[in-house]
Amino acid sequence: MSRTVILVEGESDRAAxxxxxxxxxxxxxxxxxxMYGITNLLRHLEEHAADRIVVLYDAPEHHRVERALAHSSAQPSALFACERDLEEELIRAAGADRVLDVIEAEGDLPAWRALRGQPFHREYPVEEVLHRFMGSIGGRxxxxASALVAILRPDELPRPLVEVIQAASESR
Structure with missing residues (x-):
């Protein structure tokens, strides 16, 4: 039986x-x-052609996934898309208040307040600014990723994460 490989776009996806x-x-x-970006999907599909492949990606990148699949001899056994991206899925699952609690626990509340206080961000919903905050500094x-998952109960986990884990656990 071949091994199962889960292809993810970034390190935060793996951590989550x-x-x-x-x-x-x-x-x-x-x-x-x-994969360090969905643009590397084709190379990873070919590299893992002998394996059972499960893919987690961001729905806005679906056209890139389709293009890679059209050119690859290896086809994944399952594809799972995050609506916008994983960060948005986690923010929605946890809710803004709990995300802010994690930001405070991580010591980033001053940085959050500085971002939220900028005129451009004052008019946007808190969830949008939280999404921006997550991607504003390298490594954030x-x-x-794991800090937000850690505060969620099993029934609160974003559907794509649960489905990837279930698919990876199934036998071929």
């Missing part, structure tokens, strides 16, 4: 999947391969 597996108490025996997505 690993944390979600812990939350669900489902050991993740699949390898998680970080990675740092917050």
């Amino acid at each position: 999947l690993q944390a979600a597996a812990v939350t669900l108490r489902r050991p993740l025996s699949a390898e998680i391969a970080v 997505k990675l740092r917050y």
Whole structure:
């Protein structure tokens, strides 16, 4: 039987999947391969052609996924899309108040207040500004991925994370 490989766009996706597996108490025996961007999907599909492949990606990148699939001899057994991206899924699952609690626990409340206080961001919904905050400094997505998953109950985890873990656990 071939191994299962989960292809994800970035390091934060891997961290979130690993944390979600812990939350669900489902050991993740699949390898998680970080593609460092969906534009590398074709190369990773070909590299893992002998494996059972599960892909987690951001829905706005669906056209790139379709293009890679059209040119690849390797086809994933399952594809799962985050509505906008994983950060948005986590913010929606946790809710703004709990995300702000995590930001405070991480010591980033002053940075959050500075961003929220900028005239441009004052008019936007808090969830939009939280999304911007997560991607505003290198490494912040990675740092917050597992921290946000850790505050969620199993029934609160974003659907794409749960489905990827379930698909990776199924036999071929």
